Amino acid sequence: MLLDFYGELLTDKQRECCDLHYNEDLSLSEIAEQLGISRQGVWDNIRRGESAMQEIEEKTGLIRRFERTRRALGLIAERAREIAAQTEGRPQEIARQIMSEVERIEEWDLNDGV
């Protein structure tokens, strides 16, 4: 999540090391080999990248805000499902539109990552 939000604000090397470690699940040695740098270098890049991103999140709270909105959207989708189950015709149709709208928002978020 940190990488998705703030990855682009890191140095290329920090982002690359964090991405290979957290998203691709490679070991420090594997990353070192792949990038042609020392294992210690990989570790430093991950540690610095991570703490830079954590500092940005502490200052801006954007991920916290994003997750709160996300939870609220889940609640909205649930309520739309309830309406759809209890109605028919036009109201049911609109309730289903709300459900797809929430899904669409959730998909944007997933596909917008680094």
Add this chain to the structure above:
Amino acid sequence: MLLDFYGELLTDKQRECCDLHYNEDLSLSEIAEQLGISRQGVWDNIRRGESAMQEIEEKTGLIRRFERTRRALGLIAERAREIAAQTEGRPQEIARQIMSEVERIEEWDLNDGV
């Protein structure tokens, strides 16, 4: 909006100058007097602060993503209003809950600023 999202990532001086200029609508001379720095200094802080925030937005696109979600939420609220107008009893009540939920999300965003 830039200040709301990224203001905390600026230096104190940059944030202060940008805030007084854009949010408090003070002139460069007024800010210079208030902070005890030169008019040119105020201008440099605003220019650098602004371009730093624009660069962060270009890299992360977080405001762009936020505004898209915001538009989608407006659409959801509109649909919930439609349902509330066309139903009664429990479905209408749930539709109204969706409307307040959207309002609640919109208020968070407004109150979460710097």
